[in-house]
Amino acid sequence: MKCIEVKDVSKFYHEKRHNKNLKILNGINVTVPTGTIYTLVGPSSCGKTTLLTCILGLQKFQNGEIKIFNRKIEFNKTSKFSHLIGYMPQQKSLPSNLTIFETLQYFGNIHLMNQETFYERFEMISKLFELPRKDKLIKELSGGEQRRISLAITIIHNPKLLILDEPTVGVDFEIRDKIWKFLTTQSKETKLTVLITTHYLNETEKADRCGFMKRGVLVAENSPNKIIQHFCVNKLDDAFIEIYSNDKTCFDDADSNKFETFSEEHEDLGINKDKIMIRHQVLKGLLLKEWHRIKRQKIDFVTIFIMSSAILGLVYILLGSFPNDLKVAVVLSENLQKCTINLNDKLSKFELCNNNTKLLCEFLNQMTDVDKIIYENYTEANIDFKHGTIFGFISLGSNFISSLIENNTKNIEIHIDSSKIFFKDFVNYKIFSTLEIFTKILKERCDINTNSMLPYMQVTDLQEISLNFDLSKFITINMLAMAAFITPMIYSGLIIYECRSEGIWERTYLSGVKVIEIITAYIIQCIFVSLLVTVEIFIFLIYVLNVDVLSHQFLIIFILFELATLGYLSGFLTSIFFKTLVGISGFCMGIIMIQFMASGIMWPLETAMIYIYPISYSSPLTLSRQLFQRYKAKILQSAPKGLSEHLKRVVQLVKSHLSSFHIDTEKDVILYSNDGAALMKKFGFLMNLPLHFSTSKNCNRLTLKRHKRHD
Structure with a gap:
């Protein structure tokens, strides 16, 4: 019985530029008898690798039929043959941050090898291919050494069929000879079937059968000796020239009958019928691989996860604090340049309350957090204000204190740069709060009735920003949702891109790992990463912001964990849909900016147009941020009045x-x-x-x- 049988297989790609179908395989027929070494020879881009991927079920083909072990192959449904097949791709497809032993152990686990068998095979293969020491990292190996590791992975589980895509490229002559000796010995002693592509015609002479491909068609198929005899040449190189230069063919189906001796063995090969949904050893192998990767990339790993605290720390340091040293001019007629002490503590009641000038000094001393510059001339202050030398100026009349006591404030004039909205509101707030404090001093020290004085001074406790309010905390807590979402998204996107770029997914899938097992492994990683981010931000809340979260700790943990999980899944999906690092990075940045704007973190949603609401509330940050906002009022300040x-x-x-x-x-x-x-x-x-x-x-x-x- 034939091990591999390809009948009239055609595959084409649709070329959009010329709007036509480009044929890669054109009704090709290939027969690989059991227990033979079959070499596939042909120039570049003739379809050799495409044929191998179709045989493995990695690519769809439009017409024809392919059978392995007399069972029909379907697209993406070769897992039942995984333990029987060893595949070595043309690319190295190796995890660069794992050692030689860890790499082979990973594939041993997903092939369900027991520990004793694995160590025996590892020692045998290490001696056969003269592998470097087992604790050497893959990325530290030369190109030829990496090709040997790739071949070692292919045969570690002792398969019945090897499909090798140019396995000896970049390998020195001595190792190449050992590889061929191993293949020929195993083919004769253990009935191993080998399908191999190569550009070296001297290797083809060692095969049992060889096929010559040209423009997606098999133009010759026979044993090397028969082909040499057919064209009456001395070497296979000369026969190759005859085939490709003169469009000659050579087929001899009768020669394949001698390979039918193992036909009865196919029924006992043990097709994988394992119905267990998730296999423990496979899951262990997948998780161990990621653990080894994290150990080798611990600096990158720690850097990514410090990002959450770094973002929050920068927000806490740079945003929300009241501005310092704002230059505000005070225009008044009295000479108060020596007004530098707190007169409230130094002067007696009589000295303070019966001297309007000293009361005015006390008023200015109560205006903190601004750099007060005394001007005696209104015109000079106005000129400096227009030139931007000062942020604003306050003009106080000579009878300002008297007017204040008499509940008439017409003698105060305020000029502030309105282009700086936050600073303007801050200066306004400082002036009004200073008036409030000063009126209390008048009442307590001077027994001046202030019940009807400036009624708006009595409502400052209704404002969200008070003298004891920490705006840095307020803004930082508002950013918690964003930080918890970003870090897992970036991490998962980069990790999955790295795995795919190394080619590990393809080899893992062909080794029989189920999709549900891969998803389960990533779910476990997601839980681990989400917990890490949750703990990190939770600690930041307690020890950096000094927030009392004990009464609502489970709510906060749930919100943070939910955001981290959604961030991880977002990065996962992004890396699936985008194939390049630029695409993944660009899309992640776009998501971050959209979430930042549409979730109400930067600006209240109430000001947005109504058609933005569906987009906003589809964001995972919106509701989470609103929950934080409802809670942070209790954290930072008591609830407002009724x-x-x-x-x-x-x-x-x-x-x-x-x-x-x-x-x-x-x-x-x-x-x-x-x-x-x-x-x-x-x-x-x-x-x-x-x-x-x-x-x-x-x-x-x-x-x-x-x-x-x-x-």
Whole structure:
């Protein structure tokens, strides 16, 4: 019985440029009897490698039929023959970061070899091919040594059929001779069948049969001696010239009858009928390979996983902190250049409260975190402001303190560079907070009644940013979701690309590893990587941000683990769809930027157009970020006041500044005259209240939208 039988097989590719089918195999017929060495000879691009991949089920063919051991071959369905076949591809297809022993052990595990048999075969093959020491890394070997390792992998499990694609390329003459002696001995003693492609015609003479291919067609098939005799030449090289130069052929089917002696053996070859879904030894081999890779690339591995903490650390250091040394000018008539001490601690009540100049000094001393520059001339301050020398300036009249005590603040004038929004709001906040602190000093030290003074000063506790608020923590926690997602995505994408570029997947699949086993191995890796990222960020929360997470630790761990898992799977899918490193890197960067923008991390989603919402909520970061946001309010600051408290403050403000108004507290609506519209809008902005403005003929309407409180 024939070991390999190829009948009228045709394969073509569709060439888009010329819109036609390009034939690679054109009705080819090949017969490889059992227990023989069959060499396939032909020029480059004649279809030799394509024929081998079709025989192995790695490529589809359009017409014809292929049989191995008298069983029909189907595309991607050769796992039942895996333990009977050893395949050596034209590429080296070796894991570069594993040692010689680890590489052979990996393939021994996925071929389900027991330990004793593996060590026996390893010692025999090491002596036969004169392999280097077993602890030497694959990437440290020469090209010829790597070819020997590749051949050793092919025969480690003692297969019945070897399919070798140019195995002796780059191998020295002595080792090449040993390889052929091994093949011929095994063919005679153990009925080993070998299908081999080669460019060396002197090797072809050692084969039992040889086939000559030309433009996807077998033009000659016979034993080397018969071919030499047929063309009346002395060497196979001369016969090769006759075949390819003069388009001659040579077939002798009768010669193949002598190879039929092993036909009865095919029924006892033991086709793999293992119905176990996941085999423990195969899974062990897959995981060990990745563990060895991590050990050899520990610097790269640690660098990738430090990235999460590095991103968060940079965000914590660079973003969210209040600006320092902002140059703000103060224009006033009094000479206060020597106002450098905290007068509140040095002066008596009489000295402080009966001297407006010293009170003004105290007011300026309370304005911290800004670099105050005293100007005596309004024009000079305005010129420096326009030239950008100072960020802004405050003009205080000579009777500023008196006006403040009398509840009249018309003598304060503020000029700030509006192009820098965050700095502008910060300076505004510092001025208002300074006024609040100063009014408390007046009340406590000078017994000046401040109950009706500047009502808007009493609502600063409603604002999210307070004197004790750590904006760096606030922003960093907002970035946790992003950091947990990015690291596993980058890691999985690069690792899978590396495996595929080395050609390990193809050899692993042809060794009989099931898809479910590969997926299971990657799921275990995913869990490991996700746990690592989760623990890393969790530790960052506790020891760097000093956040108390004990009351919600399981929720936080779940969110981080879910994000890391989704990130790993995203990298996995990206590396499958994109074949190049540039494609994988570019797509990952695109995903990161889209997630960053569409999930509300950079800017609130409420400002986006409505058709962005489906994209946003399909992002794994959106809901996770929202969960973090609801939790971080408890971490960083107490919950805001209820709606009734907000309403009381609004009423107090309106009473102080508006002459006519009507309040409907049940409907949370305030009706007021048109004169107060600008003030109310400003007040809503300062307090960050959910205000809605609408205008009618007679009055404006201010509505406070209710929001549920999240405890």
